[in-house]
Amino acid sequence: MTPFAKPTPEEHAELLARIGPLPLRGRAWPRWIGVLAWLIMLLIAGRLMVTASSAAGQQVSPMVAAAVLVCFAALLVMSWGIWTSVTEISEYGLRQSWVTRREIPWDQIQSSKFIPLVASKKLVCFVQKGRPVTFQAGTPELQAAFAHISLIYRRRP
Template sequence: MAMNFLPLSDAEREQLLADIQPLPITGFAWPAWVKAVAWIVLALIVLQAFVAFNRAGVQVLYSVTGLLLVIVFVALAITTRYMQTSITTIDTLGLRQSWMTRREVAWEDVTFAKFVPMLASKRLVVFTKRGKPVVFQGGTRELQVAFAKISLAFRNRKI
């Protein structure tokens, strides 16, 4: 089957929006268990850091390795925080997700979409007119079902 990397026609888009009703569909980008695991991992890192500092002393922070560990920890903490608050929305205008930077694609700009159901994260990879893929996370059942329907709409197109 040949892939068609053109945006959906108005009729195809209307049919897709009818298939994924009721709109808007809004939910957390990450499942609750993934968010809980992220906090647990972060807590274990803090605990391990306290144990290491008690053995080696705080002066280890003044080394290059210590500085790199602090930077990596801060990056993990920021990522974990955004995982907790990130929201994905599908509506008549397109797809949006709050993240460190806002992800937003209008339906008119979507040329292809692929649902990727991974263990920890169900994702919709959306290709835009610019050819740039944008990844949306779906942490709720409603978002995941909508992702699958969007992917099927692009996969089952008649050229």
């Protein structure tokens, strides 16, 4: 058996049955991470306003000010993505809305690894060609499903 042997159709059907009724949808990031992201954005916005209204802020180059505003806008987009992102497990495969859409059908997954970090529980799906695709689970149901997927789609000796 190759290190990337896929599960049998029976194992895959058992996995989908164990996950529960599909599609399974949930927040990609825990709510407290979204709240924390927005609190940090409020702090940064407040600090930017204080600095911009000070004497030192009036002397900043317009190019530097534009660069700071572009970076702040990028952080706003990331915070919005954290707050609104949804992960879905279906008969098709896995999907996650993000700044860009992440998706992978079941037949493209070669192996997977569940990474239980403090702030986010992740499932890294390795494909035959291309980069691995990472999905986040912000709900206990998705976290349990990720653990089951990782067990079935693990590298095999």
